[in-house]
Amino acid sequence: MCLTTSYFEVMVHLDQFFLYKKSLLLLRRKMSKHEKDVQLMGKRIGIVLFLLFVLAGCMNQEVATTEENVLDKEGQTIIQTEQDAPLISPEEEKKNIILEDLNMRKDTVLNQDYGESVEFGEYVSGVKTRMKTNDKVIALTLDACGGENGSGYDYALMDFLLENKIKANLFINARWIEVQKEAFMELASNPLFEIENHGTEHRPLSTVPKSAWGIASTSTKSEIVDEITDNQEKILTLTGKQPRFFRSGTAFYDDVSVQMAEDLGVEIVNFDVIGDGGATFTKEQVEESMLLATAGSIIILHMNQPNSETAEGVKSAILTLLEQGFSFVHLHEYELE
Numbered sequence: 001m002c003l004t005t006s007y008f009e010v011m012v013h014l015d016q017f018f019l020y021k022k023s024l025l026l027l028r029r030k031m032s033k034h035e036k037d038v039q040l041m042g043k044r045i046g047i048v049l050f051l052l053f054v055l056a057g058c059m060n061q062e063v064a065t066t067e068e069n070v071l072d073k074e075g076q077t078i079i080q081t082e083q084d085a086p087l088i089s090p091e092e093e094k095k096n097i098i099l100e101d102l103n104m105r106k107d108t109v110l111n112q113d114y115g116e117s118v119e120f121g122e123y124v125s126g127v128k129t130r131m132k133t134n135d136k137v138i139a140l141t142l143d144a145c146g147g148e149n150g151s152g153y154d155y156a157l158m159d160f161l162l163e164n165k166i167k168a169n170l171f172i173n174a175r176w177i178e179v180q181k182e183a184f185m186e187l188a189s190n191p192l193f194e195i196e197n198h199g200t201e202h203r204p205l206s207t208v209p210k211s212a213w214g215i216a217s218t219s220t221k222s223e224i225v226d227e228i229t230d231n232q233e234k235i236l237t238l239t240g241k242q243p244r245f246f247r248s249g250t251a252f253y254d255d256v257s258v259q260m261a262e263d264l265g266v267e268i269v270n271f272d273v274i275g276d277g278g279a280t281f282t283k284e285q286v287e288e289s290m291l292l293a294t295a296g297s298i299i300i301l302h303m304n305q306p307n308s309e310t311a312e313g314v315k316s317a318i319l320t321l322l323e324q325g326f327s328f329v330h331l332h333e334y335e336l337e
């Protein structure tokens with residue numbers, strides 16, 4: 001019984017044991033299959049990711065290249081835009097047109113045969129000295145000569161003109177602009193004043209060597225052109241406007257240089273009344289001279305000698321001339337003769 005029972009119990013236990021083992025094997029097989037599936041899936045995911053990565057890389061590269069191309073194209077377009085249709089202001093465009101015209105005129109003048117000069121002085125053929133009118137008008141022309149002893153600024157004179165709203169044409173030399181840039185810009189921006197050209201180096205104009213007031217003249221066509229156009233360009237660059245009138249240093253010319261100036265687009269303007277004798281007159285002399293003015297007179301004065309008596313003389317004379325019914329105008333308002 002006991003043995004039978006025991007045998008029976010052993011058999012049952014054995015049976016249970018094999019069943020358990022079988023379950024374990026099955027489970028292990030299942031696990032193993034699952035692991036394999038996981039491994040396989042991992043590999044597949046890896047391959048897919050790798051392909052995606054490669055694909056994405058290629059695509060990125062393609063996008064980047066495309067972007068670079070676009071950027072390149074855009075860059076080129078911008079450059080082309082700048083080259084083909086530069087974005088410049090109307091003022092700059094106007095300046096460029098004037099400069100182009102001036103350069104063309106220079107070429108023409110330098111290549112033209114003007115023959116030999118026969119006159120030299122302040123009143124040679126073609127130099128304008130008056131306004132052609134019977135109106136009681138006077139043009140004040142104020143020179144600023146520049147140079148070592150000529151680069152001052154006569155505030156008393158200019159402040160008087162400003163306060164009394166007296167118009168004037170200011171003949172400015174390039175050297176004066178260099179020293180008095182701030183004052184120049186202020187004067188140029190005031191419609192009471194018109195800026196004219198008083199030469200680059202303040203030299204008399206001549207095609208052959210001459211001198212006036214101890215100052216040596218130009219002696220070639222090229223020097224005449226430079227004396228006029230260098231300052232012309234300087235004033236144009238600073239103000240956006242090109243002077244219409246020119247007066248040389250000393251106001252001396254030969255007849256060829258007067259013709260050349262006209263061909264360069266400027267009119268040479270001297271005077272019929274010497275107002276301050278190069279800023280050497282006493283205030284009485286200045287007043288006396290200015291009161292000689294008649295209808296259409298052009299008076300020469302200087303605005304660069306603050307230690308002179310010019311300002312005091314001008315003040316008295318202008319008050320008297322206003323009382324006499326004269327008014328002060330700009331040169332361009334009348335035809336010149």
Ligand SMILES: [Zn+2]
Nearest residue numbers: 143145249250
């Ligand atoms: Zn001068």
